[in-house]
Amino acid sequence: MSDAALAVVVLAAGQGSRMQSDLPKVLHRLGGVPLVGHALAAARSLDPEQVVVVTGHGSDAVARAVAKLDPDAATVLQAEQLGTGHAVAQALPALEGFEGRVIVLYGDTPFIGRDTLAALAGHRSDMVVLGFEAADPGRYGRLVVTDKGLERIVEWKDADEATRDIVLCNSGVMALDAGLLRRLIAGLGNENAAGEYYLTDLVALARAEGAQADVIICDEAETLGINTRGELAAAEAAFQTRARAALMEDGVTLIDPASTFLALDTVIGRDAIIGPNVVFGPGVTVESGAEILPFCHLEGCHVSSGATVGPFARLRPGAELGGDVHVGNFVEIKNSVLDEGVKVGHLTYLGDAHVGEQTNIGAGTITCNYDGVMKHRTTIGPRAFIGSDTMLVAPVTVGADAMTGSGSTITEDVPDGALALGRARQVTKPGLATRLMAALRLKKETR
Template sequence: MATALIILAAGQGTRMNSDLPKVLHRIAGAPLLAHAMMSGAGLSPERTVIVAGHGAEAVTRAAREWDGAVEVVIQERQEGTGHAVQQALPALEGFEGRVIVLYGDTPLIRPETLQQMLDAPSDVVVLGFEAADPGRYGRLVVHLGQLYRIIEYKDATDEERRITLCNSGVLCTEFSTLKRLVQALRNDNVAGEYYLTDIIGAARAEGLTAEVVTCPEAETLGVNSRADLAAAEAAMQARLRAEVMENGVTLSAPDTVFLSHDTVIGRDTIVGPHVVFGTGTTVESEAEILPYCHLEGCHISRGARVGPFARLRPGAELAEDVHVGNFVEVKNTILDEGVKVGHLTYLGDAHVGEHTNIGAGTITCNYDGVMKHRTEIGARAFIGSDTMLVAPVSVGAGAMTASGSVITEDVPENALALGRARQQNKPGFAAKLFDLLKAKKASRQKET
């Protein structure tokens, strides 16, 4: 059966105290809205409709970065969740199948949970959870497995408030049923809003069946404040860490490793403490990432060793058995098999051939103030410590640069390049210079 998604993302999120729309705040490297979209995408929906309001232009742009086929509708006035769904109905006209209503600020719901809702036989299915502290959540009134109504906390009796089965807001039903029930909603309540939860009572009045599918409370966490955002980040990180360890990755200090939603790490890789994986990072099997590394937009091949204190930026490509050591930064650079970059080096916009050794303090001077330029280093070359490679420049295979050289011209294969000024020693001059400087310092102190 075909599936469609309606994702509600119109709220301002005033408790976030932010100019950024609430659903665009990020966890695990992606906006909250994107996490809801990714959860729904696991169902292979035929259509996805985002209901935007506050910051609609930015929300639309972000949504289409994740799914270019998504349709965005605008809720000009925020008059409740039922009203928001009403705005989405025209975009689904002609659709035949089930619709799941999700929330752009609820990023932790798993695709498996949504699939359970699709598989449930009832006409209307609501996602609920057993709350440790029900607080002011809406309560789900269930009898003999059937959901009879959702009652808001403020309208509940003392007996109803003792119910711990609570409403997440996520629901699933046929589009034709949703359209009919939502269009019949009334706003004759204190808030003057159209509540989506009212469709349960309306469905039961029609003789339709309704039931609850439950999930762990953590999946239903909604983000309404910076504290909620931090809690969602923590929950997502715990989930991602558990997944990579289950897939055969060693995290020596899991709580200190931060992953992105799209991080891929191969089995038998070891990740040390305090490593941050930005978006777009892939690490193949049997690599080792030592402590205090920051990796983003890079690819690390089998058997490579990175760190400690290394930074790999977008476009860094490390082949098998490459070693990138402490305080090395690599950006938009390909390191072929067996390259060694031990320490204190910056390689940007470069290609380094296999089994080349890059000495400490080497820098590819890739930026002239206007444009970026590339450096090409051949296989089995030796770059001496403190070499400045002023791009565009190439160093041939098997060539060597002398320590402290500034290389401004291409170096042929197997050649030795020296690009430094001739050293001159002036006997006794240091002592005379120190005496002069000390005298000047004493004179200034007397004047003050």
């Protein structure tokens, strides 16, 4: 790769009318994150000095998503959608003073590989365009190449029959020197069938001033763009297939790969075992040797080595499971830390809690963390024993080696080693059940 500084411009201004959606196209999710998140991740793989995202339709929503996905990226507005060349021109003020290589990516093209981007960044030509040989060229722009390199790009609308017969197609992605980009953008016109300022016209302008333009060819699959719901579904299938294969190559066992669904940033260590019908949302790390049993949903959480989760468990954002933790069926964990060896067998909700090592949480335990306005924390010390059907009304602390009786409602702190009982005394009425049922049946019969 060249040592020149890098900047990336991501074009994300389009409405995506063929999606039939009020949501901007680049915010539709693929692999658990908005489409534009894939472009941003690709950009960051190059370690650029600057990333600029050009927004348009739904600009406020897109800008908020970008800020969450990549807080260091800048956003600029293309108020009128007048073509790709016009869009890149809106990004130039944000690149003022930058001297180096500029790569133009698209917010709806999620699969361009890191090696391909590195080749674009390191190419020695003044300008390089990413092309692909299409099985069905259709309405793609065509790349006209001679022995002197890339001569021009012709949009399908403006191409004659001979040019339409070319199978080398334009992906839209290009890299060029920043100074060249600034000079050429100023010379773009819109004398074409669409009346737009085409970024592709930069090639002819570059050649006219003696700059060298060339093509890098990638696999057609890398250039897949998303324009319809059907294409989004096909892209999701392609993403999942690649992500599953990569995990298995790295030593992860997927019992039923086809029913495992991964996010863009899912991290799973070798020798982890993932059961059927497990869904990973964004922000999940599962360490080596952990096991996720069938029918679990994980998002924004961390599972340490030796832990087991499920079946039928849900880990929500902020769940941190230490080594050898067991989370069983129908357990939900949110914004809680479970230290090493904690056991939460079944039918439990732990929210906004810290549970000390080797503690046992009985079935039906609930941390009552929300008062209707504020969230409150529950702290449980190491080696505690929480009896089944305990309601822990936060804020509350249960000390080390303490116990709660089954069916208790705990509203006050429990000291280390203490037993807390928070339930009404049982009253037994001999024979009353038999008499009550007889009376009820009689009443029913005489209606």
